[in-house]
Amino acid sequence: MKNRCFFVLSCFFLSAYASAQNYRIGLGYSFLNNSQWNQTIQLYNDSRPFLEEKQPLLQNGFFLSLDRMLKIENKHPFSLSLAYSFFNSKADNVVYVSKINLHALTFSFNSTKYYLIHKNTPLTFSFGAGIMSNYLERNINPNATINDDYPIRSLGIGPMLNLNFSYDIALNKGVTISPFVQVSFAPYYYSPGAEKCLNLTQGLMEESWNNTLNIQAGLRFSCIK
Amino acid sequence: MFDSRRKFLKAAGLGSLALFFLSSCKKLGLSSKKKFKGNVIIIGGGAAGIYAGYLLKELGIEFTILEASDKMGGRMGKLTGFSDYPIDLGAQWMHGNQSIVGEMVELFQADVSLDDTEYMYWFENELIPTLPKSVDIFDKDGLPDLSFADFAMQKGLSPSYLPIIESLAGDYGADASDLSARWVYEEEQNWSSGEGDYKFKETFYDLIFSNFGAQVANNVTVNSIVNTIDYSSDKVLVSTNSGQQFSADKVLITVPITILQSNDISFVPPLPVNKTTAFSKIGMGAGMKVFMKFSSHFFADNIYGGAVCAAYFNDAIGKNTADHVLIAFVMGQQAEALSAMNSDQSIINALLAELDTMYNGQASANFLGAFVQDYFKAPFIRGAYSYSKVGMNKNTRAIAAESVNSCLFFGGEAMNLNGHHQTVHGAIETAYREVMKIMKEV
Numbered sequence: 094m095k096n097r098c099f100f101v102l103s104c105f106f107l108s109a110y111a112s113a114q115n116y117r118i119g120l121g122y123s124f125l126n127n128s129q130w131n132q133t134i135q136l137y138n139d140s141r142p143f144l145e146e147k148q149p150l151l152q153n154g155f156f157l158s159l160d161r162m163l164k165i166e167n168k169h170p171f172s173l174s175l176a177y178s179f180f181n182s183k184a185d186n187v188v189y190v191s192k193i194n195l196h197a198l199t200f201s202f203n204s205t206k207y208y209l210i211h212k213n214t215p216l217t218f219s220f221g222a223g224i225m226s227n228y229l230e231r232n233i234n235p236n237a238t239i240n241d242d243y244p245i246r247s248l249g250i251g252p253m254l255n256l257n258f259s260y261d262i263a264l265n266k267g268v269t270i271s272p273f274v275q276v277s278f279a280p281y282y283y284s285p286g287a288e289k290c291l292n293l294t295q296g297l298m299e300e301s302w303n304n305t306l307n308i309q310a311g312l313r314f315s316c317i318k
Numbered sequence: 319m320f321d322s323r324r325k326f327l328k329a330a331g332l333g334s335l336a337l338f339f340l341s342s343c344k345k346l347g348l349s350s351k352k353k354f355k356g357n358v359i360i361i362g363g364g365a366a367g368i369y370a371g372y373l374l375k376e377l378g379i380e381f382t383i384l385e386a387s388d389k390m391g392g393r394m395g396k397l398t399g400f401s402d403y404p405i406d407l408g409a410q411w412m413h414g415n416q417s418i419v420g421e422m423v424e425l426f427q428a429d430v431s432l433d434d435t436e437y438m439y440w441f442e443n444e445l446i447p448t449l450p451k452s453v454d455i456f457d458k459d460g461l462p463d464l465s466f467a468d469f470a471m472q473k474g475l476s477p478s479y480l481p482i483i484e485s486l487a488g489d490y491g492a493d494a495s496d497l498s499a500r501w502v503y504e505e506e507q508n509w510s511s512g513e514g515d516y517k518f519k520e521t522f523y524d525l526i527f528s529n530f531g532a533q534v535a536n537n538v539t540v541n542s543i544v545n546t547i548d549y550s551s552d553k554v555l556v557s558t559n560s561g562q563q564f565s566a567d568k569v570l571i572t573v574p575i576t577i578l579q580s581n582d583i584s585f586v587p588p589l590p591v592n593k594t595t596a597f598s599k600i601g602m603g604a605g606m607k608v609f610m611k612f613s614s615h616f617f618a619d620n621i622y623g624g625a626v627c628a629a630y631f632n633d634a635i636g637k638n639t640a641d642h643v644l645i646a647f648v649m650g651q652q653a654e655a656l657s658a659m660n661s662d663q664s665i666i667n668a669l670l671a672e673l674d675t676m677y678n679g680q681a682s683a684n685f686l687g688a689f690v691q692d693y694f695k696a697p698f699i700r701g702a703y704s705y706s707k708v709g710m711n712k713n714t715r716a717i718a719a720e721s722v723n724s725c726l727f728f729g730g731e732a733m734n735l736n737g738h739h740q741t742v743h744g745a746i747e748t749a750y751r752e753v754m755k756i757m758k759e760v
Contacts, residue, residue: 140750141418142376143425143529189424234424238416240512245416289510293416296508296736297751 115162115172119273121311123156123178125197127282129303133291134182134193136298146184151195154180156309160203172203174221178307190234193290197227197307199277201255215261225253225279225305231290240289249284251305253277259313269315277307354379354757356567359556361544361583364392365409365526365742366572366729370749371534377757382564383534384542384556386573386698390531393574393699394742396523400689401611401641405633406521407691408607409742414511417743418750419525426529429519431636435619440676442478445618451475453482456499463501465708467494484652485628491702491740492603493650501706505715508737517636526742543698547571547726548586554725568725568756572749575602575718575732576700589722596717599710600732604653604694605702608646608669609633612684615642616677626672627652642684644673649702653694662690703740704732715739719748727752 131150138147158176180195201223209216229247231238238245259273282305288298358374360367363385374381383390395407412419412430423430438445455473456466464472470483480494487494490502518525543559547569556564577583578597588594608627619632626648633643646669648656656665666688673681693699719733729748731739738744 136750136754139754140373140747141421142373143422186425188427189421191421233416238512240414240416240510242513245510293418293420293510294736294738294747295510297747 115315117158117160117162117172117271117313117315119156119158119160119176119309119311119313121156121309123154123180124308124310125152125154125178125180125195126306127151127284127303129298130284130287130291133288133298137292144184144186144189146186148184148191148193149182151180151182151193154178154195154197156311158309158313160313162315170205172219172221174199174201174203174223176200176309178309188234192232192235193229194232195227195229197225199223199225199253199307201253201277203255203257206259209258217259217261219257219259221255221257223253223255224250225277225282225307226250227284229284229287229290238290238293245286245289245293247284247286247290249282249287249305251279251282251284253279261315267316271313271315273309273311273313275309277309279305279307354568357381358568358570358756359384359554359564359566360570360572361547361556362386362392362572362574362730363390363538363540364572364730364745365394366731366745366749367392367570368526368531368534369746370570370572370729370753371537372530373750373753375534375537377753381537382566383538384544384558384564385538385540386543387696388540390527390535390538390540391523393693393703394523394526395691396521397609397689397691400609400687401639401643403634403637403639403641404521404524405609405643405689406518406523408693409522410517410633412516412518412522412743413741414509414513415516416510416512417738417741418746419741419743420511422525422529423516426525428525430516431519433515433517433635435632435635437620437622438618439482440621440623441482443675445621445676449479449482451479453479453486456486456503458503461499461503463498463708465495466492466497466499466502469499470494481623481625481628484650485622485624488628488647488649488652490705491605491649492601492705492707493652496601496603496650496705496707498706498708498710501708501710504712505706505737505739508735510736511738511741511743519636519638522742544583546584546586549723549725550586568727570727570729570752570756572728572730572745574699574701574730575600575704577698578718580700585726589726592717593720593722596714599707599714600718601705601707601710602701602703602732603650603705604648604657606646606648606653606656606665606694607691608648608656608665609689609691610644610646610666610669610673610681611686611688612642612644612681613686614680614684616680616684617642617644617673621676624672624676626656626668630673653692653702657692657694662688665690665692705740721752721755727755 156178160174162172164170176199178197182193184191201221203221204219206217227249255277257275259271261271285301357380360383393408397405466487484494487497546557548555553565621630627646629647633645729752731745733748734744
């Protein structure tokens with residue numbers, strides 16, 4: 094199954110049918126806000142005053158992305174984007190180190206760029222839709238938490254909308270560098286079992302459905318073939 | 319206001335970005351945490367009550383813990399002088415190490431060890447290491463709401479297996495004829511605390527009461543037997559048998575479910591019927607631990623299947639000791655039968671007789687002394703711990719644990735909704751759940 098997904102994604106990104114090709118690689122800072130997860134971590138901290146080092150919220154991370162601009166003849170250009178983000182929360186209490194890792198993957202179709210002020214200005218925006226997913230795990234001293242013989246982990250998934258603002262700076266004829274900010278929002282995010290990772294309990298929080306906001310800020314490097 | 323469509327789009331774009339960010343900050347709870355200004359009375363000085371007090375103290379909230387007996391602890395206790403190591407009279411195993419108690423163990427560097435000793439079964443009048451047929455029939459989805467005993471018979475196990483089934487039910491503090499195969503499985507699906515049972519080199523009691531009980535000791539009033547809780551006005555009035563009256567904005571009730579079931583506490587106005595019905599659907603049977611000291615280690619570390627006591631455990635596991643102490647872990651009807659005897663000596667004699675049968679008279683020959691801890695007779699406990707009873711449903715504990723009128727809150731192991739009932743960490747989880755509720759109910 095994993096191989097099939099990888100194959101399909103590879104086809105999207107390496108397809109030779111498009112008449113024009115534009116690859117972009119992005120990296121930078123990623124901010125995450127999932128209200129339920131944050132409340133669960135807050136509950137974890139509030140309920141354990143004896144922990145000197147509190148568990149930070151899962152909100153600061155980095156991302157790497159790969160975009161491919163596609164223009165099929167007589168159609169509007171659009172892009173396919175695959176982004177990986179990593180968030181980490183570590184409470185280091187000398188004899189008790191609790192670490193939560195969140196791996197997030199987004200896949201989206203994005204519109205062509207629209208100019209914010211007038212055509213040919215470097216400030217543009219685009220919007221898109223796709224899927225956000227994540228893998229959440231917790232390690233304690235430094236082993237993975239285990240329950241019923243399996244690591245405690247949580248998978249989440251939900252539809253996502255995004256809005257992207259970027260400023261294109263052409264370095265030379267083929268290469269462009271673009272500082273950008275992208276806001277992604279997954280209003281119906283399904284992440285059962287997250288509470289097990291975040292608070293070692295289940296059922297104290299209504300956590301299966303929630304929403305997730307992700308703001309990315311960084312640089313994209315475009316290369317036109 | 320906007321002189322061009324483009325400017326409008328630009329403003330809208332930036333505005334929505336700001337809105338997203340502001341809403342995220344609000345949801346983080348970073349802006350303003352509501353601060354409860356009133357006072358709280360906690361009824362019950364067991365693990366839940368003590369931990370709730372500790373949290374309230376940390377939050378700077380005035381509170382009083384009313385404990386009916388003459389000491390803190392509830393179903394946790396400590397016995398010294400009986401053997402060369404301190405004994406946990408009540409809760410003694412940490413079930414799984416991935417819980418708030420597991421974190422306390424790490425933080426306070428308590429010495430624990432995994433109790434994974436071998437079992438022996440007393441089956442058809444002989445001690446055997448393996449049963450002819452497996453009794454692993456309860457860990458399956460879709461089981462009927464039948465008792466462990468009835469379900470075992472339905473699955474074709476002969477009556478010879480009933481004492482073994484009784485010992486399995488005893489682990490849940492129940493009699494095999496009352497414990498629901500379905501609800502045990504359903505409630506255990508929420509378990510998230512990891513595997514294994516851990517013993518404390520010192521005591522479990524010390525972990526909780528040295529570290530947290532000591533911090534709230536000045537707020538505990540012992541010998542306060544609450545008989546009435548009047549929540550008909552803005553302030554809740556709590557009255558005790560000795561005529562004392564306390565007033566509070568919120569009351570957290572952490573007494574065992576048996577106390578709520580038997581209406582030892584009158585509520586004015588009465589609690590909602592669905593709530594009292596939920597109380598009655600939660601099981602809590604008799605429970606007794608008898609510690610027997612012997613001059614030699616003639617017994618197996620775990621013996622299952624006795625007719626007088628379905629489970630015996632070697633208490634010296636995980637302890638630094640030269641003593642040989644065996645616990646008779648008696649639950650359900652077996653505990654009721656022993657509890658009904660005239661004296662502790664009668665109880666001890668009955669247990670020794672059973673062990674003599676198993677070990678050819680070695681029990682009596684090596685017997686040095688015993689200590690009986692009968693939780694069924696403890697007036698403010700009256701049982702072991704809550705269990706999943708035939709006839710309950712998936713909402714039973716949730717209804718029992720619901721707060722009433724935003725002023726009465728319910729904690730304790732029986733009110734745990736996430737599969738951790740019967741455990742100390744389950745009780746503690748309800749303590750922080752209810753304290754957080756109190757903080758929100760401003």
